Amino acid sequence: MERMTVAEAMTKCLEAEGITEIFGYPGAAICPFYDELYKSNIKHVLVRHEVNAGHAASGYARITGKPAVCVATSGPGALNLITAIATAYMDSVPMVIITGQVNSDQIGRDVFQEADITGSAEPFVKHSYLLKRPEDTAEVFKRAFYIAGTGRRGPVLIDVPCDIQKAEIDFEYPETVDIRSYRPSSKGNGFQIKRAVNAMLKAEKPLIIAGGGLFTGNGAELMKKLAERLDIPVISTLMGLGAMPTDSPLYFGMLGMHGCESAKCAVNNCDTLILLGARLSDRTTAPIFRKSDLTVIHIDIDPAEIGKTVETNVPIVGDISIVLGQLLEQLDTVEETLPKHDLWKKTLDESRRDAPIKPVEKGYVNxxxxxxxxxxxxxxxxxxxxxxxxxxxxxxxxxxxxxxxxxxxxxxxxxxxxxxxxxxxxxxxxxxxxxxxxxxxxxxxxxxxxxxxxxxxxxxxxxxxxxxxxxxxxxxxxxxxxxxxxxxxxxxxxxxxxxxxxxxxxxxxxxxxxxxxxxxxxxxxxxxxxxxxxxxxxxxxxxx
Missing domain, CATH: 3.40.50.970 (Thiamin diphosphate (ThDP)-binding fold, Pyr/PP domains)
Structure with a gap:
């Protein structure tokens, strides 16, 4: 164990989690932490508005697939982050948000730049911590990163009073974390895996909808393998764009109210729908509601999303990459020839519409x-x-x-x-x-x-x-x-x-x-x- 301030311990926690770059905007209530950042090797990117620290962390996390960090001071600084926190929450982006807070003995007294950020952000975080005991620092940070980066990913908030940042502790970062009330599912149910594979093998017009969960769950490559092995056409939600290369002969465009004709044709005519990491918002589901003779396989890390907007026949809760691996392993046991869907793909190919670009008046660009x-x-x-x-x-x-x-x-x-x-x-x-x-x-x-x-x-x-x-x-x-x-x-x-x-x-x-x-x-x-x-x-x- 080392003796150090909580502020220094906060930087050590970030380093232990592999954080090399953070986004933020300083203020008095978070200055002890910034003073320790000055001494660390963590790069700090100074944004011009706190909300953009949150959005920048979101972009960082969506590319790395790991929780990213943003920082703000108390009161208006923290409150300015709420839009970014809510944006990350809705799109399941893993983030750890660190905010400064007024001194512990001033909380609840309406002092300068005091705001209940944990209460204000509560609808938009997976979890939040108000760090009251200095000795809990390492455990709180370990839990925050674990919660943000597992299960259905999302933002976790840590609010640290200024006097707590200055307190001294004996610091040792834990190697493991165990939260009794938080044990997200990762492996899919074996029986449901077999049911899903059987349904795919019997399908004459199967269709995969690729959602954003394929990126957060690192499952895009496995999805491509599944689609190619079973010759299944793929369409995507807005958040799932790019999971399947747009030049693939199996890709038929984006679904939704702003989607393309081939995707609408696919979802209106398929007999088996495989939803992969897609929560299916109101802008996506309109064509699906009209179908009654449809087998739906829905795979998602969050059980609350399965069956919420589309009735599901084969629900599978689990980490998308693990579940896709299970499906591929189950396919390895299949002895019969795997299906081909040439007629189904031909139908969808005929529905492709590459709308001509209309000319616009001089002085403008379409x-x-x-x-x-x-x-x-x-x-x-x-x-x-x-x-x-x-x-x-x-x-x-x-x-x-x-x-x-x-x-x-x-x-x-x-x-x-x-x-x-x-x-x-x-x-x-x-x-x-x-x-x-x-x-x-x-x-x-x-x-x-x-x-x-x-x-x-x-x-x-x-x-x-x-x-x-x-x-x-x-x-x-x-x-x-x-x-x-x-x-x-x-x-x-x-x-x-x-x-x-x-x-x-x-x-x-x-x-x-x-x-x-x-x-x-x-x-x-x-x-x-x-x-x-x-x-x-x-x-x-x-x-x-």
Whole structure:
């Protein structure tokens, strides 16, 4: 055991968990911890708003598959993190959030910058700790990382009063953790595994829906093996995009209200549906509810999600990678010839619709054409982070992912996510090409993080789809409210290229296809941050 302050012990806990980089914004109540960070080898990325520390940690965690860390001070600093915490919770992203708190004897007395962050964040965390006893530090951190990174992944909050950070303890980090009330399932039930395999073998029109759980559970490669061995077509949810390469002959697109025709055809005509790490939100399930003669196999780490939106015949609770391994092992015992589904695939191939790109007026670029053109210049390992709004679905519907990832805010639909999450993704994988795609509405929520890119030399490329509207809301008002447009115009917005100039970031405005190609080439060739402003027609529709 070593004698040290709790603040120093906090850095030792992070180092023991393999944390090399964190995102945060300091303040008085967390200063003892920051003073110890100064002495450690942990890199700290200073964001320009606390919420973006959370989004950056989210991007980092989604690429590494391990819990990432963000930090803020007490009161408004901690409260500013709540949107990011909720965003991570809805998308099952493993994070450990560290917040400073007022001194222990001041809690509940409404002192300066006091806020009950554990209570405020309670609906959006897997668990939270208010560290009251200095000697519990190591155990609390060990448990927090274990809870965040196991079962259904998610955020865990540790709130540490300032006086506790200064207290001295005998520190030793535990090697193992045992929480009697938390024992997540990992291995699937053997009987259900056999039932699932039998159902797949008998199916004439099987279909896999790939969800985001394949990434958090590290199961994408095993899913591909299963699909290829049993010749099963695959479609994905928004969060599952990239789990199956988009150029695979077995891949038939994204499902949902913004999905493609081949995916809708597949889900409307399949006889056996295999849900892998997909919770199936209201934007995904509409076509499935119409089917009564359907066998549904649902595999998920969270038993609460199975059968919640679609009636399930074969439920399997477990870690997606372990369960997929079990299914593949069970297939090894099958003596008969494995099925082929040529007729079923032919039907789905005939439903593919590569809609022609409509020309737009001079001085603008069709964003769908732009994303397809961008595909030509992206390296195989690229990470594209889409924001929320029209840009999200222009990107999701047209991006090609062969060995890359699409990150976005799915469950919460949080605007202002793309740039900070892209920062985190780039920090996690510096050699990957990382692109943030946003609208001009969401960009103005995250614009200060351009300074973070410059300060920490994070070479994220930013594409701003500028149409001077809150486009998705504008579409909603046009289609559902008699085109009574109100509070959706972004008149008064700045010149984004001049904003980039002010930060010393290379940039370009593109207002036609020829200029767009040049801009894409410059963006992908740059080794530094780059901002590309794309002039998009103001009233262009998505697929609402």
């Amino acid at each position: 964003p769908k054409w732009f994303i397809r053109e961008l595909n030509k210049y992206l390296p195989t390992r690229s990470i594209v982070v889409a924001d929320v709004g029209e840009n999200q679905f222009w990107t999701a519907a047209n991006i090609e992912l062969k060995n890359g990832r699409l990150l976005t805010s799915g469950g919460m639909g949080t605007m202002g996510y793309s740039l900070p999450a892209a920062m985190g993704a780039k920090c996690a994988e510096p050699n990957a090409e990382v692109i943030a795609v946003c609208g001009d509405g969401s960009f103005q929520m995250e614009m200060p993080e351009l300074a973070t890119l410059v300060q920490h030399d994070i070479a994220v490329k930013v594409i701003v789809m500028r149409n001077r509207y809150l486009g998705m809301v504008r579409e909603f008002q046009t289609n559902c409210y008699g085109n009574r447009l109100y509070a959706v115009s972004l008149d008064g917005s700045p010149d984004y290229t001049k904003i980039a100039d002010a930060y010393g970031i290379e940039n370009m405005l593109v207002d036609g296809e020829e200029a767009a190609v040049e801009g894409i080439k410059r963006l992908t060739a740059s080794k530094k941050p780059f901002l590309l402003e794309v002039a998009v027609p103001e009233l262009l529709e998505t697929i609402l």
